Amino acid sequence: MASTEEIRSNLAEIVNEIAGIPVEDVQLDKSFTDDLDVDSLSMVEVVVAAEEKFDVKIPDDEVKNLKTVGDAVAFIERAQNG
Amino acid sequence: MITASTGSQYAGILGIGSYRPRRAVPNSEILEQIDSSDEWIQTRSGIKERRWASEDETVLMMSVNAAKEALQDSGIDPSEIGCVIVATVTHLYQTPAIATRIAVEVGAPTAAAFDISAACAGFCYGVAMANDLVRGGSAKYVLAIGVERLSDITDRTDRGTAFIFADGAGAAIVGPTDEPGIGPVVWGSDGTQHQVISQKESWQEVHGNHNWPHLTMDGNPVFRWASFEMAKAAQKALDVAGVKAEQLDLFVPHQANMRITDAMRRTLKLPEHVKVARDIERQGNTSAASIPLAITAMREAGEAKSGDLALIIGFGAGLVYAAQVIRLP
Numbered sequence A: 001m002a003s004t005e006e007i008r009s010n011l012a013e014i015v016n017e018i019a020g021i022p023v024e025d026v027q028l029d030k031s032f033t034d035d036l037d038v039d040s041l042s043m044v045e046v047v048v049a050a051e052e053k054f055d056v057k058i059p060d061d062e063v064k065n066l067k068t069v070g071d072a073v074a075f076i077e078r079a080q081n082g
Numbered sequence B: 001m002i003t004a005s006t007g008s009q010y011a012g013i014l015g016i017g018s019y020r021p022r023r024a025v026p027n028s029e030i031l032e033q034i035d036s037s038d039e040w041i042q043t044r045s046g047i048k049e050r051r052w053a054s055e056d057e058t059v060l061m062m063s064v065n066a067a068k069e070a071l072q073d074s075g076i077d078p079s080e081i082g083c084v085i086v087a088t089v090t091h092l093y094q095t096p097a098i099a100t101r102i103a104v105e106v107g108a109p110t111a112a113a114f115d116i117s118a119a120c121a122g123f124c125y126g127v128a129m130a131n132d133l134v135r136g137g138s139a140k141y142v143l144a145i146g147v148e149r150l151s152d153i154t155d156r157t158d159r160g161t162a163f164i165f166a167d168g169a170g171a172a173i174v175g176p177t178d179e180p181g182i183g184p185v186v187w188g189s190d191g192t193q194h195q196v197i198s199q200k201e202s203w204q205e206v207h208g209n210h211n212w213p214h215l216t217m218d219g220n221p222v223f224r225w226a227s228f229e230m231a232k233a234a235q236k237a238l239d240v241a242g243v244k245a246e247q248l249d250l251f252v253p254h255q256a257n258m259r260i261t262d263a264m265r266r267t268l269k270l271p272e273h274v275k276v277a278r279d280i281e282r283q284g285n286t287s288a289a290s291i292p293l294a295i296t297a298m299r300e301a302g303e304a305k306s307g308d309l310a311l312i313i314g315f316g317a318g319l320v321y322a323a324q325v326i327r328l329p
């Protein structure tokens, strides 16, 4: 099972590829929209890339609850364990 | 025994033309009717301005202009056109098809003529059919047109669509060639998502009152579908044509939204040298007309030339799509 840190760092690479944010800025306490400039369309891309990378399903209704990097990492951890 | 038709072994696009409405509408004009900002529109869609048709720039007039340019580009005599296919959702007559009148105006008055409804995939659907008609022997030359006056069916007060849609026309002449000029089409539809882009009410429902049935769109699921599912269809079109991404010169997706184009380009991992159509910036989303409009813009800018290999893909309401590799005339 992937550790929290592994998930965060893989997610950081996805965010970097899609939105050009430096990987080291993608920390658990950061808000996608307010801190990282990931808008609603980039978020769709991040979600789809994360679904593929982590082999999980992130329903549309869930996406709006993923405000911070930590929210997304926690969701992916739960989905992988569930 | 019935004699079967025989056509040309191969077909290709012999000429391309377009018509751009005269009036450029900047984002500032859109903002008079919706709560938004120039910055939001530009970052979410890449659109700086779009073209909206004036009264005299009808579906007929724009089509005829685009078709005449394509005919001239091809050097084909109009009387040789055996079939006219018009892809549009904004010819506001249920019948007859606008293709019949276009045929008359361009000088092919007895050609077979009909309209198709395939939304933003319309041009690629038309080219796919034209290819098969020429190869099957039902027509020697086919005129395929994509034309829209989306400004007529756009709700100017709807934040989700008012800034996107626009007007214009594009045309291609398809005919016999010595080498394959149009790759196999990868196409399909997903009617389970018919509601995400659609006319709001049927004509039946508005009968007797004065509501106008505008387009509605749930943009977010459309973005998701277009950015990812369509990248897969585009990849498949390359694969079935036996063309590698490195061999491509141009990528001309339907000009739906610059962000969709960027996402598709990323997913497809297109090499740097492949030039990507970005006509949406000045033209907006013209549905069935956007691909030929983008190709002619790239030609005018010196980015596209005769013999170039282009990957084209149209996608939209339905949700319908079609993709193929073409060689530019």
Ligand SMILES: CC(C)(COP(=O)(O)OP(=O)(O)OC[C@H]1O[C@@H](n2cnc3c(N)ncnc32)[C@H](O)[C@@H]1OP(=O)(O)O)[C@@H](O)C(=O)NCCC(=O)NCCS
Binding pocket: A040, A041, B034, B035, B036, B037, B040, B041, B044, B045, B120, B159, B160, B161, B163, B217, B218, B219, B220, B221, B222, B223, B256, B257, B260, B285, B315, B316, B317
């Ligand atoms: C239309 C589109 C740009 C909307 O972007 P989106 O990010 O999905 O928009 P959403 O509806 O999720 O709204 C996101 C935010 O922007 C706001 N917003 C929506 N429309 C807005 C507008 N015109 N101006 C300013 N803000 C707007 C919303 O209120 C929301 O704000 P909030 O997060 O504070 O609540 C986008 O979905 C899109 O382009 N989709 C594809 C459409 C397309 O190409 N269709 C043609 C296919 S043929």
